[in-house]
Amino acid sequence: MFKKILIANRGEIAIRVTRACQELGVSAVGVYSTVDKNSYHLRFMDDTYWIGDSAPGESYLNITNIIDAAKASGAQAVHPGYGFLAENASFAKVCEENGLVFIGPDSKALSLVGDKIASRNTVQKVGIPIIPGMQIADADIRGFTEMAAKVGYPVIVKASMGGGGKGMRIVRNEKELEASVQAGQREARSAFGDETVYLEKYIERPRHIEFQVLRDQHGNVVHLFERECSIQRRHQKIIEETPSTALNEELRHKMGESAKKVIEAAGYTNAGTVEFLLDESRKFYFLEVNARVQVEHPITEMVTGIDLVRQQILIAAGEKIKIGQNDIEQRGHAIEARIYAEDPENNFLPCPGKILFLNEPSGPGIRVDSGIYGGWDVPPHYDPILSKLIVWSEDRETAIKRMSRALANYIIIGIKTNLGYLKRVMDTEKFTDGNYHTHFIDENESELCMSKENLPEILALAAMAIAVSERKGTVVTGIDEAQYSTTPWQELGEWEICGH
Amino acid sequence: MQYQLSYLNKVYDVCVRQEKDEFIVTIGQKVFRLKDCAVQGHQVSCRIEDKPCHMYFVQDKDNYYLAVDGEYYVMQQASASKQGFKGAAASEANSIASPMPGLLVRMPVAVGTEVKAGDTLAIVEAMKMQNELRASRDGVVKKVNFKEGDQVDAFQAIVEIEPQRRQDDL
Numbered sequence: 089m090f091k092k093i094l095i096a097n098r099g100e101i102a103i104r105v106t107r108a109c110q111e112l113g114v115s116a117v118g119v120y121s122t123v124d125k126n127s128y129h130l131r132f133m134d135d136t137y138w139i140g141d142s143a144p145g146e147s148y149l150n151i152t153n154i155i156d157a158a159k160a161s162g163a164q165a166v167h168p169g170y171g172f173l174a175e176n177a178s179f180a181k182v183c184e185e186n187g188l189v190f191i192g193p194d195s196k197a198l199s200l201v202g203d204k205i206a207s208r209n210t211v212q213k214v215g216i217p218i219i220p221g222m223q224i225a226d227a228d229i230r231g232f233t234e235m236a237a238k239v240g241y242p243v244i245v246k247a248s249m250g251g252g253g254k255g256m257r258i259v260r261n262e263k264e265l266e267a268s269v270q271a272g273q274r275e276a277r278s279a280f281g282d283e284t285v286y287l288e289k290y291i292e293r294p295r296h297i298e299f300q301v302l303r304d305q306h307g308n309v310v311h312l313f314e315r316e317c318s319i320q321r322r323h324q325k326i327i328e329e330t331p332s333t334a335l336n337e338e339l340r341h342k343m344g345e346s347a348k349k350v351i352e353a354a355g356y357t358n359a360g361t362v363e364f365l366l367d368e369s370r371k372f373y374f375l376e377v378n379a380r381v382q383v384e385h386p387i388t389e390m391v392t393g394i395d396l397v398r399q400q401i402l403i404a405a406g407e408k409i410k411i412g413q414n415d416i417e418q419r420g421h422a423i424e425a426r427i428y429a430e431d432p433e434n435n436f437l438p439c440p441g442k443i444l445f446l447n448e449p450s451g452p453g454i455r456v457d458s459g460i461y462g463g464w465d466v467p468p469h470y471d472p473i474l475s476k477l478i479v480w481s482e483d484r485e486t487a488i489k490r491m492s493r494a495l496a497n498y499i500i501i502g503i504k505t506n507l508g509y510l511k512r513v514m515d516t517e518k519f520t521d522g523n524y525h526t527h528f529i530d531e532n533e534s535e536l537c538m539s540k541e542n543l544p545e546i547l548a549l550a551a552m553a554i555a556v557s558e559r560k561g562t563v564v565t566g567i568d569e570a571q572y573s574t575t576p577w578q579e580l581g582e583w584e585i586c587g588h
Numbered sequence: 589m590q591y592q593l594s595y596l597n598k599v600y601d602v603c604v605r606q607e608k609d610e611f612i613v614t615i616g617q618k619v620f621r622l623k624d625c626a627v628q629g630h631q632v633s634c635r636i637e638d639k640p641c642h643m644y645f646v647q648d649k650d651n652y653y654l655a656v657d658g659e660y661y662v663m664q665q666a667s668a669s670k671q672g673f674k675g676a677a678a679s680e681a682n683s684i685a686s687p688m689p690g691l692l693v694r695m696p697v698a699v700g701t702e703v704k705a706g707d708t709l710a711i712v713e714a715m716k717m718q719n720e721l722r723a724s725r726d727g728v729v730k731k732v733n734f735k736e737g738d739q740v741d742a743f744q745a746i747v748e749i750e751p752q753r754r755q756d757d758l
Contacts, residue, residue: 278716278718437719440689444646445630445653468688468715469715470716472717492658499655500655501644501655502646508658544618545636546656546661547602548622549632549636549643550652550663551593551604553632554591
């Protein structure tokens with residue numbers, strides 16, 4: 089087993105990985121950019137290194153600086169988390185060349201599945217259905233025009249290195265094609281440093297269902313069932329649940345076995361997710377392999393009881409998976425809600441800024457994977473994800489009620505978040521009846537709007553609170569200075585004290 | 589106590605008076621009776637029209653923040669002494685500001701550029717999302733306050749436009 093692992097990420101996922109490391113008796117090394125010097129993830133690490141300026145390209149995407157930090161720290165392995173360099177094959181390769189174990193698939197498998205075009209070809213060979221579309225990358229717009237005409241509109245343009253909906257555009261006619269390809273390329277370059285995009289047929293009203301797979305270096309492979317991720321805004325997931333209401337036992341088994349086949353065909357080791365689209369006639373199509381720990385991995389952990397990040401580390405260390413397929417069960421129901429710094433009432437526009445007050449929910453079946461604290465200034469440079477709220481309960485109905493309650497008890501004040509919006513999703517029948525697809529957010533826009541009905545009551549409460557606070561002064565006014573002000577220790581910094 | 593509370597660019601006149609252990613709040617025709625008020629840190633509990641209610645309340649500078657039943661509200665006091673509030677700059681039609689803080693990634697205009705309503709004046713990126721700021725009317729760029737690569741705050745004027753007078757303008 090490794091003695092020390094460098095975590096090349098920030099926020100909640102850096103903390104999540106740290107927990108798994110420390111429970112295995114492994115030291116966790118954290119990294120941070122300039123703007124992140126007071127970030128929450130650093131409070132959990134055994135050691136921390138500055139890796140560059142605030143822009144992602146200078147720090148969390150800066151391979152040289154990260155490798156230097158790993159070497160300086162004496163780490164034997166690097167965990168990339170999700171996003172940033174997680175699916176970057178050249179990063180995995182540089183790790184390998186520097187004698188560092190990349191916790192994920194090897195660079196060869198990573199470049200295969202990371203290249204969405206090559207992975208489509210591989211998957212097709214083992215008999216898994218794929219969506220009709222482009223098989224070769226072509227930077228020339230004429231290639232796109234021809235292919236779009238061949239598969240028929242609507243089509244979707246996607247970043248080859250992509251994930252999380254970045255660089256993705258739906259195109260309904262030829263007139264929109266060129267602008268969409270260019271916008272996709274621009275976004276892909278900014279998010280992944282590679283502007284390659286490809287095109288495929290767009291399936292209307294699909295459900296997004298993915299299977300979690302683990303494969304060790306000895307060829308043992310298991311799947312840990314599905315996650316339904318159809319609730320998305322701008323092609324980015326906001327709510328995930330497992331089990332999916334769309335699958336019966338037969339389809340679940342078939343998709344799970346297909347997912348394992350995909351992972352084997354790609355020669356892929358470690359934790360991977362095989363994403364499928366399920367159309368209205370319940371036919372499934374391979375979408376892509378996510379070669380990383382997923383944002384939504386906790387719901388799988390909740391229903392199977394298996395710590396996926398620990399499994400990632402064990403597999404990377406060369407150990408065998410000790411769990412057989414028949415030992416893995418889906419018990420109860422789990423839901424995850426992603427808490428974003430954004431304004432749902434204003435096109436989900438990002439809302440970085442200072443968190444004045446924070447209160448996290450608690451109680452049975454509640455898990456909060458968070459990267460924030462009260463008093464922290466959320467920087468504008470990175471993904472708007474703040475934390476993840478995960479609930480478990482015996483069945484779907486009670487899990488939804490639990491999530492709704494927990495969201496109401498989750499208080500973030502100072503910046504706008506999607507907390508209220510997520511609660512409205514939980515409370516709408518369109519969600520609770522389980523019969524939804526990836527356009528849920530767009531199709532229920534008016535129903536998911538914040539209600540103005542009780543505004544007079546809210547104004548009355550505000551006026552009362554203002555009147556009380558004016559009388560009591562500091563009790564409910566302003567940031568709780570005692571809680572959030574810096575201490576002389578923080579001002580001075582332990583490095584200076586220790587004379588480093 | 590008389591307050592003018594502004595919420596989502598609308599101003600509401602609210603009157604609060606205390607009678608023994610009750611707060612009586614009047615908003616237009618509506619009267620609310622709030623009692624059993626308990627304050628613990630930022631958490632405020634009470635009964636409003638006999639219905640139990642728990643909320644969180646924070647004041648920071650001119651802003652009042654409330655979290656009630658999972659929803660979040662930001663209000664300001666728009667009293668005579670505090671005319672206007674944050675966000676006013678952005679509503680001026682002759683200057684373009686970003687609704688969110690971020691990085692100015694593109695500015696395809698310069699002083700003297702003629703623009704039409706709907707033209708992109710600047711692209712601001714925050715949290716990996718690009719937001720295009722467009723001209724709300726025809727005109728000529730009078731002033732640019734930032735350059736590409738600069739960090740801009742929310743509601744800071746980025747580009748100022750000299751509006752083109754139309755014949756039907758009074």
